[in-house]
């Protein structure tokens with residue numbers, strides 16, 4: 001077991017973590033920045049983002065319109081001050097990304113080609129074909145490579161934050177501080193202690209808590225679970241966004257996303273009878289906010305007992321479609337779906353978590369020295385439902401804010417003079433003989449959440465889910481206490497915590513708002 005000291009410790013190498021790393025490393029060349037990440041450095045939700053980033057770019061667009069669209073999507077639960085701040089800082093953040101080398105599509109006149117997505121009143125999505133996230137992740141990693149004071153640590157799994165709760169202190173005050181994290185080096189299998197003055201959780205979302213999700217395997221809510229165990233404030237976990245149109249491919253996880261931008265481009269949703277059912281549901285039809293479209297699909301599936309509905313692109317101009325969505329076109333083709341003549345089978349899948357670790361407008365959590373950024377944080381931007389393409393933007397804006405705070409308020413590594421940080425203790429633990437128990441419990445959580453805590457909820461289903469989760473919690477905690485730790489057992493424990501938070505906070509919400517919809521609240525609506 002080793003102890004490493006750094007100035008800034010960032011957990012996660014998606015858009016949030018890398019933005020902060022680059023900005024702090026550039027401004028503080030004499031300071032060390034460590035970026036710890038549990039898989040290879042590019043693996044993240046960021047890498048899979050398709051549609052793009054929302055920003056007011058066109059003269060015909062306005063901050064007021066972007067603010068209004070965000071508030072409407074958030075069902076008026078967004079924090080207006082936060083919405084204003086993010087929307088108004090968006091163009092500068094995008095300029096910065098372009099300066100770092102990100103290539104966004106342009107039209108024949110050399111003007112940025114802005115896409116349109118559900119809930120947006122105009123075209124304002126900057127994109128790189130249908131692989132915007134990959135372009136951004138690549139750009140950020142290239143910048144990181146040029147900065148010698150950033151150390152990138154792939155295959156390092158953060159297990160838990162080190163806070164006052166770990167210190168040998170009788171009376172822990174209300175002002176709990178974070179000192180670093182215990183990190184499992186997946187190559188040496190050793191759990192090392194990392195200490196820093198500023199610690200940032202940028203660990204992304206938790207889509208893997210559901211069986212059908214667009215999120216990659218790394219999205220297990222680790223940062224939120226760590227913060228929860230450290231007693232940070234966590235709210236809005238009941239608001240889970242289901243993307244209406246994941247490709248229907250039974251047994252395939254994560255589900256391949258058919259971007260909202262495809263509906264923005266003019267695609268229709270049809271049920272098995274060929275009917276455009278969204279026309280009956282909302283005047284915005286296929287471009288209504290995601291919660292409305294996802295619920296409409298869910299009710300079609302329940303009504304007809306079907307497994308999926310269809311996305312119809314057959315009437316669209318195919319050359320233009322292929323130029324915009326080459327990745328989607330190729331994926332469908334590889335499965336034998338000819339988009340020009342056949343409908344694409346689609347269904348809703350868990351996609352984005354609006355809730356998370358509460359942060360203020362500067363990115364501070366309720367724990368001293370600890371920031372949270374990106375999908376693991378809850379800034380107040382998204383309210384009850386995220387407006388499409390506002391999440392990469394949120395990570396960029398808050399990434400800049402947090403970097404500024406760290407740069408302006410830096411302290412020296414003085415805490416370790418006064419406090420004694422214990423090393424990780426794994427005495428009495430053994431390697432589990434049967435890993436199948438871990439994978440079985442992970443699947444069980446995903447099935448419980450998909451069957452009982454998905455798009456439409458009810459008190460009865462939530463109570464049943466909680467019963468199952470209580471049993472799994474005891475089983476998992478026993479295994480965790482006795483096992484040599486692995487990423488698998490830690491992820492299972494974290495998924496259990498995330499599922500519990502979603503269920504418990506769903507039980508508390510008495511009004512249907514945005515992405516949250518309970519049958520018991522219909523009378524209150």
Ligand SMILES: Cc1cc2nc3c(=O)[nH]c(=O)nc-3n(C[C@H](O)[C@H](O)[C@H](O)COP(=O)(O)OP(=O)(O)OC[C@H]3O[C@@H](n4cnc5c(N)ncnc54)[C@H](O)[C@@H]3O)c2cc1C
Nearest residue numbers: 012013014016038044045046051052158204374375389392
């Ligand atoms: C298919 C898909 C399409 C999307 N399309 C769009 C879009 O068009 N526009 C938009 O705005 N948003 C989109 N989103 C959402 C957006 O991609 C995410 O919200 C955003 O990328 C989150 O960035 P992040 O940096 O917070 O987290 P991530 O990019 O997920 O990065 C999290 C990082 O933390 C690491 N990590 C996690 N746990 C640990 C641990 N215990 N120890 C160490 N490291 C850890 C991960 O390995 C990863 O590096 C999409 C999401 C998906 C899945």
